[in-house]
Amino acid sequence: MTRARAMVSRCLGVSGARDVAGAATLADALRYLAATPYRRDLDAEAGLAGAQRAISATLLWHLRVLAGWQPRAGTAMLRLLASGFETANVDDHARVLSGAEHLPAVRPYRLGALATAWPRLSEAGSPAELRAALAGSMWGDPGADSAAAVAVGIRIAAAQRTAAAVPQAVYWAAGRLALLVGREVFLADRALTPPSARRAARVLGSEAVGAASFPDFVRRLPATARWVMDGIETPEDLWRGETRWWIRLQRDGHDLMRGSGLGSSPVVGAVALLSADAWRVRGALELAARGGGSLEALDVLV
16 A cells, blocks of 8 residues: 555646646646656657657556566556556557558557566567467457457457456446447447457447447446446547546546555556546646647546
């Protein structure tokens, strides 16, 4: 508990994020961040995308440090909670393998002990090899070798595994999965591959995953996921659920940190608060890059 609190003390907080958002230029914002725990990996000459990625890399470093303080079971739990970094690495690799040569080169996130299968996945030399490597790993077969199928498949697998293994994160995992399936099926109009549909059904239920319309999908979601769709009537409004998801993550994180200190709850709470803080700072940097503004303009966590 003490170590989790110590790590959370590295959050910039709402006040600090407001200072970043109010900077007149991105360069001013980066100079401000250079005196904070987010200075790690920060390049004063970076553009917005590079600066935001550096914020994410600092979050990953904090999670790696937190994992280093945990017993084996705690590290396994953190590996699931931090799986977004491995999925990002796989996304980038899948796009390169698909021939998207116009994309700028991106250095993979350094996962350390939080890697699930990344070192082996990074060795795949074709989309078919990447799919086979995923199928032979804990992520499972995404059902197709296109970059889109891989991106969706690995995220569905991450949500399903997290919901099954981290009780404190069930509502986060289910809510995130509902947003993903809603965007993919009803906004992008792309059917889930059979393996991904089966994994999603383990969390959202087969009736929701097989729904023929967006209203029917929302209506059939379990309570663990329906909360994120409150008031959302069309797929075009799913972005509102994204903001709601982050708000709940922060609120639940505070609740978990205020607990008895026994078990893994304080660690899960620390992950939630660190993640929400990094998301808020990334939003603040976007405002600074536009010439400065209020955090409320991006509807981030205030």
